Amino acid sequence: MGLRWYHFAMWAGFIALMYAMPELVSKGTLRTFIFANFLAVFAISWDVLSGRTGYISFGHPFLIGIGAYTTAILTKRFDVAIEISIPIAVVVTMIASTLFILPALRIRGSYFALVTLAFMELIYQLVQVIRPDLTGGTRGMSGIQTLTRGAVNGYYMSLSLMLAVAISMWLLMRTRVGTALSAIGMSEDSVLGSGLSTTRLKLFAFLTGAFVAGLGGAFYVHYLGSIAPRALFDINFVFTIIVAALIGGSSTIIGPMVGAFFLTYLLEYLRPYLPGAERYFIYGGIALLLYMYQPKGIYHIVMQAWERFKPGKSA
Amino acid sequence: MSHPLEITNLVKRFGGLTATDDVSFHIEQGQSVGLIGPNGAGKTTIFSQIMGELRQNSGTIRLYGEDIGDLSTPARIRRGVSRTYQVPRPFGDMSVVENIRVGLMPDSIWKMITQGPDRDREIELALSVGFSENDLNRRPDELSMGDLRKLEMARTMATGPSVMLLDEVFAGLTKGEISQIGELIQQMRRDGMTFLIVSHDLGALEPLIDRAIAINYGSKIAEGAYADVISDPNVRSSYLGVA
Amino acid sequence: MTQIIIQGLLLSGLYALIAMGFTLIFSIGRVLNLAYGAYLLIGGYVYFYFAQMMGMPKLVGVLLAVIVGAAMGLAKYRMIVKPLKGDHVAIEISTLILAIVLQSGVILAFGDSSKILLPIIPGVERLAGATIPYSNLLAAIVSWAILISLYFFVNKTHTGRAMQAVSMDAKGAAISGIDSDRINMITWGISGALGALAGVFFASYTQLTPSMWVAPLIISVAIVIVGGIGSIIGTLIVAHIIGFMEIIVTAMIAPELRGVFTMVLIIGVLVIRPQGLFGREEL
Ligand SMILES: Nc1ncnc2c1ncn2[C@@H]1O[C@H](COP(=O)(O)OP(=O)(O)OP(=O)(O)O)[C@@H](O)[C@H]1O
Ligand SMILES: [Mg+2]
Numbered sequence: 001m002g003l004r005w006y007h008f009a010m011w012a013g014f015i016a017l018m019y020a021m022p023e024l025v026s027k028g029t030l031r032t033f034i035f036a037n038f039l040a041v042f043a044i045s046w047d048v049l050s051g052r053t054g055y056i057s058f059g060h061p062f063l064i065g066i067g068a069y070t071t072a073i074l075t076k077r078f079d080v081a082i083e084i085s086i087p088i089a090v091v092v093t094m095i096a097s098t099l100f101i102l103p104a105l106r107i108r109g110s111y112f113a114l115v116t117l118a119f120m121e122l123i124y125q126l127v128q129v130i131r132p133d134l135t136g137g138t139r140g141m142s143g144i145q146t147l148t149r150g151a152v153n154g155y156y157m158s159l160s161l162m163l164a165v166a167i168s169m170w171l172l173m174r175t176r177v178g179t180a181l182s183a184i185g186m187s188e189d190s191v192l193g194s195g196l197s198t199t200r201l202k203l204f205a206f207l208t209g210a211f212v213a214g215l216g217g218a219f220y221v222h223y224l225g226s227i228a229p230r231a232l233f234d235i236n237f238v239f240t241i242i243v244a245a246l247i248g249g250s251s252t253i254i255g256p257m258v259g260a261f262f263l264t265y266l267l268e269y270l271r272p273y274l275p276g277a278e279r280y281f282i283y284g285g286i287a288l289l290l291y292m293y294q295p296k297g298i299y300h301i302v303m304q305a306w307e308r309f310k311p312g313k314s315a
Numbered sequence: 316m317s318h319p320l321e322i323t324n325l326v327k328r329f330g331g332l333t334a335t336d337d338v339s340f341h342i343e344q345g346q347s348v349g350l351i352g353p354n355g356a357g358k359t360t361i362f363s364q365i366m367g368e369l370r371q372n373s374g375t376i377r378l379y380g381e382d383i384g385d386l387s388t389p390a391r392i393r394r395g396v397s398r399t400y401q402v403p404r405p406f407g408d409m410s411v412v413e414n415i416r417v418g419l420m421p422d423s424i425w426k427m428i429t430q431g432p433d434r435d436r437e438i439e440l441a442l443s444v445g446f447s448e449n450d451l452n453r454r455p456d457e458l459s460m461g462d463l464r465k466l467e468m469a470r471t472m473a474t475g476p477s478v479m480l481l482d483e484v485f486a487g488l489t490k491g492e493i494s495q496i497g498e499l500i501q502q503m504r505r506d507g508m509t510f511l512i513v514s515h516d517l518g519a520l521e522p523l524i525d526r527a528i529a530i531n532y533g534s535k536i537a538e539g540a541y542a543d544v545i546s547d548p549n550v551r552s553s554y555l556g557v558a
Numbered sequence: 559m560t561q562i563i564i565q566g567l568l569l570s571g572l573y574a575l576i577a578m579g580f581t582l583i584f585s586i587g588r589v590l591n592l593a594y595g596a597y598l599l600i601g602g603y604v605y606f607y608f609a610q611m612m613g614m615p616k617l618v619g620v621l622l623a624v625i626v627g628a629a630m631g632l633a634k635y636r637m638i639v640k641p642l643k644g645d646h647v648a649i650e651i652s653t654l655i656l657a658i659v660l661q662s663g664v665i666l667a668f669g670d671s672s673k674i675l676l677p678i679i680p681g682v683e684r685l686a687g688a689t690i691p692y693s694n695l696l697a698a699i700v701s702w703a704i705l706i707s708l709y710f711f712v713n714k715t716h717t718g719r720a721m722q723a724v725s726m727d728a729k730g731a732a733i734s735g736i737d738s739d740r741i742n743m744i745t746w747g748i749s750g751a752l753g754a755l756a757g758v759f760f761a762s763y764t765q766l767t768p769s770m771w772v773a774p775l776i777i778s779v780a781i782v783i784v785g786g787i788g789s790i791i792g793t794l795i796v797a798h799i800i801g802f803m804e805i806i807v808t809a810m811i812a813p814e815l816r817g818v819f820t821m822v823l824i825i826g827v828l829v830i831r832p833q834g835l836f837g838r839e840e841l
Contacts, residue, residue, distance in 0.1 A: 056647055058592075058654070103829050113650055114779050115828050121776055122821035129814040176420055176427040179409070183417045186406040193366070193400070194418045195392035195474045204424050235772050239658045242651060251408075277768070278666035284659035288652060292641070295648055 011167065018159055022152045030151045034223070036264035037158035041165050041216035043244035043256030048169060049097075049209025050242075051250035052178070053202060054185030055104050059116030060241050062123050063210050065232050067093040067217030069127065072144045072227050073134050082145060086218045093214025097206045104202050117238075124233035140228035147222045154223055161219050162257070165212055170253040172208070181205050182251050236280060243287045249299025258298055263287075317380030319344055319478045319509040320365070320396070325374035327360055327533075334360040335371070336533035342478070347500075347510035349524035349541065351517065353553055357533040358513045359401055362480050366398050367391050378478065389422050397476035401483040401513075403463040405455040405470075412437045412451050414466055418473030436473075444469045445495050461492030468499065478509045485516040493519050517545065529553070562802075562809055564685065568694045570801025572759055574794050575701030576774050577781040578708060579752030581793050582721075582745050584782050593634060593653040594778070595771030596660040597627050597753025602761030602770065603664055604754065606673060616678050623754045631750020635742060657771065664768045672767040678758075697759035704752065709790050721745055773817070780824040799823075 022030060042064060050057045067089045074085035103115040127135040135141070148154045172178065180201055183191045192198050221227050231237070240263065248259025266286065270279045294301055321341035327334050334357045342348050350358050363369040365376055367388040376384045383391050406414050415437045420427055441451055444465040455463060464484060471479060481500075485493050493516070500523050504510065514520040520527075527544040529537040531553040537544045544550055576598065583591050601623040609619025638656065642648045677693035684690075712718040720736045721744070760774055781800060785792030803823065804816050 054647055056650055058650075103825075111783065111828060114776070114783070115825055118776055118780070118821050118824045118828075121773070122818060122825065125814075125817040125821065129812070129818065172428065176416065176430075176432055177424055179413060179416060180420060180427060183406045183409070186408060187404045189368070189400075190404045190406065190470070191417065192368070192388045193392075193398065193404075194420065194470060195389045195397070196417070196420060196422050197387065197389045200422075200424060235654075235769070236658060239654060243655065246651060274666070276665065276670060278662050280658055280662035281666050284655050284662060288655045288659060291648075291652055291655065292638070295645075 015163060018163070019156075021159075022155060027151045030155045032264055032268045033261075034151070034154050034158045036261045037155075037162040038216060038220050038223070039240065039244055039264055040162050040257045040260035041212060041219075042241045043248070043260050044165055044169055044253060045209045045212035045216060046241050047245045047250055047252075047256050048173070048181075048212065049205055051245050051256075052173075052181040052185050053205050054188075055202065055205075056113045056242075057100070057116040058113045058238055058242075059118070059120035060213065061233050061237050062116065062120045063093050063097055063213035064217035064220070065123060065127075065229075066096045067214030068221035068227055068232065069135060070214075071218040072141055072221050075145050075222075076141060076143070077134055082147065082222060086215070086222075089218040090211055090214040093217070094207050094210045097210030097213075098203070100206050101199075101203050104206070105199060120233050120238070124229055127229050127233075135229075136227070138229065140226065140230075142226035144221055144225050144227065146225045147219070157219070158223065161216070165215070166253050166257060169208075169212065173253060177201075177204065185251070236277070239280075239284070243284075243291075246295070247287055247290050247297055249297030252297075252299050255297050255299035262298065317377070318342060319379055320511065321377040321380075322361075322365070323375045323377075325361070325364060325376065326372045327357075327364055327369060328372050333533050335364065335374075337374075338530065338533070338535050339374075340528050340535065340538060342509055342511060345504070345507050345509055346526070347504055347508075347512065347524045349520050349527040350511055350513045350530070351515075351520070351527055351544070351550075352530040352536075356530045356553075358530065359482055360533075361530075362398050362482055362511075362513070365391075365396060365480060392474050392476070393422065395475070395477040396480070397471045397474045397478075398480035399464070399467040399471050399482055399484065401486070403455075403460075403467045405458075405463060405466055407455055410452045410454055411441055411446060411458075411466055411469075414455070415440050415469050415473050418470035440469045440473055444472070444499055459489075459492070460487035461489060461495070464488065464492075464496060465499075468496070476508075478511070479503075481510065481512045481514075483513055483515065485514050485519045497523060560685070562805055564690060565809075566798070566802040566805040568690070568698045569763075569805055570798040571698035571701040572694075572756070572763060573774075573777060573781060573801050574705055574797035575697070575752070576756040576760060577778040577785075577793050577797055578701075578705060578790075579749040579756065580778045581782045581785075581790065582749045582752075584779075591634075591639075591653050591749075592650060592775065593657040593660070594749070594753055595775030596657045597630060597750050598757030598760055598774055599664060599768070599771040600630060600660060601627050601754025601757030602675070602766050603668060605758045606668075606675060606761070606766055610676060620678070620755065620758055623758050624751045627754025627757075628747045628751040631746040631748070631753070632743060634750075635746035639746070640739075640742075661768050661771070668768075670768060672765045675758075675762040675766055677762055693759075693762050697763065700755075700759070704755075705790070705794060712790065717741070717744060776824070777820060780820070780827075784824065784827045 021033060025033070042060065046057065046060050049055070070089035070092045071082070071085040074080040074088060075082055099119065100116060103112055128138045148157045180191065180196060184198055184201060188198055191201070244259035244263050245256040246259065247262060248257065249255025263283065266283055267279055270282055274282070290298070318341040323339045325335050325338045338361065350361070352358055360369065364371045367383070367386060371384065375382055378391070378394050378396055381394065383394060406417060416432050419433060419436060438451065446462070446465060450462065455466070458466065484496055488496070497519060500510065500512075504523070510523075512520060512523060521541055524541060526539055527541045528535060529544050529547065529550045531549070536549045536553065537547040579597065580591070580594050583594065604623040604626045605619040608614045608622050609616045634653070634656065638652050639649055642652065677691060679692040679696055681692050682689050683692060683695065712721060720741050723736055724738045724741045761770065764770065777800060781793055781796045785794070785796035800820055800823065803819055807816050807819050
């Protein structure tokens with residue numbers, strides 16, 4: 001896979017730093033980090049599904065929500081153990097993602113983005129009216145079993161999840177399948193003309209993205225202990241995920257992580273000045289400027305500098 | 316003895332327009348055939364039907380005797396036919412070798428994951444179409460039209476075809492690039508490749524083909540030795556103002 | 559029954575108006591302009607600010623909303639769409655970000671809570687047991703008037719035909735001497751103005767909230783796509799299908815299911831017949 005010593009060194013340094021974090025920062029900051037970890041998982045998932053293939057999903061919370069609701073309902077209403085309900089939630093999310101593949105086989109570009117947005121709106125409406133005794137209707141659910149107590153444990157849990165997802169996706173996307181998925185985003189016709197079944201590749205991207213989204217959604221709901229449809233199936237949430245992936249750097253794994261931490265921090269930093277949703281004004285403004293300046297994201301800006309003094313300048 | 320490529324009574328309609336009108340022809344093993352005709356004659360449409368990117372309304376397409384008219388594009392490519400595009404469509408953010416890598420990939424996600432790329436073969440293909448060592452990590456936006464066509468050839472060759480369809484291989488090239496690509500095609504002919512070549516540059520096409528087929532308004536109007544086809548009155552009038 | 563027909567006509571007229579500004583952009587640039595929803599939002603709030611908070615005449619409020627909408631359309635074309643040169647993914651994403659920025663700008667300026675717009679014309683008309691607020695009637699009449707004039711503008715005037723030419727084949731239009739940049743500016747301006755106007759009516763139909771733009775955005779995009787891109791008649795027909803379907807579902811099945819049916823219709827048509835019910839066959 002072309003792993004080099006500095007890959008190991010960077011991952012090791014990063015992991016060590018992240019695990020030492022509870023010693024270095026306050027509990028309040030740690031809570032911010034927890035959100036950043038989850039956001040990184042969602043952004044990586046979005047990037048695997050959309051960032052590479054160019055099939056932009058504006059309905060990612062649809063997948064996250066299915067994972068979250070499945071495990072929440074199973075544990076709370078049917079007393080299923082978490083160890084069983086989370087895998088089920090992941091599988092259900094992956095099955096639900098095949099609903100995305102149907103439009104992706106026939107339509108491209110803007111149309112696909114719209115269908116996914118409609119999917120999110122549909123499920124938002126559905127959870128409120130179909131079996132509110134199970135879903136909690138408009139108010140959602142609370143008192144869902146949590147996996148951890150306290151900020152420190154919550155942090156370790158979210159960090160481990162994030163690292164597991166990041167490293168496995170990083171390894172997966174370094175193989176030729178990552179190249180093939182990115183190729184779809186650049187010219188789908190040429191991928192087909194290279195003899196590769198784009199249907200199968202897209203299905204793979206959607207299933208992998210859904211796997212991560214479902215996993216992230218399930219863990220997230222067992223961290224929060226509650227679920228609220230309005231906050232989950234929200235255009236602001238879509239926006240935060242996509243911007244994290246893009247600002248950091250699409251088609252990479254580090255990029256969405258960087259973006260998630262950058263944005264969570266920005267949002268937290270703005271809190272004293274702008275306590276409510278109006279924070280998104282500045283947040284969005286910065287995102288827009290960064291995006292218009294360099295659509296490939298922060299990762300790309302840093303990489304250009306790195307290329308200049310890369311150890312063992314061979315490839 | 317079945318032919319590498321055989322098309323019978325092919326028809327393709329776009330609404331009221333018949334872009335391929337009952338076309339039949341075949342190519343023998345190791346032959347190189349030129350497909351000529353004025354703009355909009357329907358040349359590219361025939362290629363797209365052979366590759367399965369467009370579905371014919373009727374007629375059959377056979378590859379080595381097998382009817383491939385209902386197969387998916389990747390399935391056809393696996394059986395040994397491959398094409399280049401009139402307008403090159405490289406992967407914009409990938410280097411020359413990475414572009415070729417996509418062409419070399421097996422159509423199996425499992426193998427893509429578990430087996431690494433064949434770097435030697437990637438470089439060999441890049442060099443064989445005339446790239447130099449320095450070009451290997453260039454990106455498409457740094458390449459000339461000639462280089463883009465070479466890249467398109469290399470990626471097409473990477474799929475391991477025995478029949479190659481080349482669409483406007485010479486358009487937008489310099490004299491030097493034309494002779495370079497011409498030489499490459501000659502080399503591959505000597506190695507036994509079967510070709511169907513579309514070109515408006517008849518001068519460059521002539522030495523590369525064994526015979527020619529002319530079409531106009533979707534119908535075949537002449538077929539035979541290049542000199543005969545080009546002097547055919549129907550062909551001459553279809554090209555009036557062009558040649 | 560009469561109630562349903564009247565309500566259906568009113569809502570459909572409103573939807574048609576909302577979708578009309580969208581169809582212009584979509585047929586010309588083929589870009590999903592997610593910030594179109596923001597025109598509605600800004601239109602509603604501009605009207606609210608001038609007509610209700612400042613106490614200016616209502617007509618002036620509507621006029622200002624339209625002007626601000628047009629200016630936004632132009633600014634967006636200049637500053638975002640043109641620099642990104644037809645990169646669909648980038649345009650979709652940056653218009654999404656822009657919509658969020660505008661939404662939070664509204665929250666910053668007016669707060670999170672919803673506002674009730676005073677009707678443009680107070681009073682109701684009773685007709686065969688149905689209650690029709692005058693402002694809803696006005697909205698329907700205005701949208702019909704605009705639809706008809708737009709139809710004639712696009713099909714009969716020189717500029718309108720140039721717009722059509724650009725939408726079918728930008729290169730061909732350029733060859734025949736059409737200044738596509740100017741046409742684009744006009745289109746984006748008209749689209750912004752229509753969006754803002756629709757926003758005033760839509761807000762007085764429902765209420766004014768910072769998140770009021772998402773649902774009408776989805777509905778208008780859907781109307782345009784289901785109706786077939788570039789087809790004003792198709793847009794009109796589908797606006798009525800969706801409008802009536804929503805009223806019928808609300809009246810006869812359950813009000814909560816209103817949105818569900820709309821989304822299912824949108825998804826269904828996009829998947830089964832992506833070129834729309836009345837559109838040209840191409841994507
Ligand atoms: N997808 C399509 N939909 C409708 N009409 C099409 C489509 N593709 C091609 N055509 C039409 O079919 C005819 C044949 O086109 P084609 O591209 O095959 O011609 P060509 O011989 O390759 O021309 P050129 O020399 O310009 O490349 C043209 O009139 C073209 O406009
Ligand atoms: Mg052609």
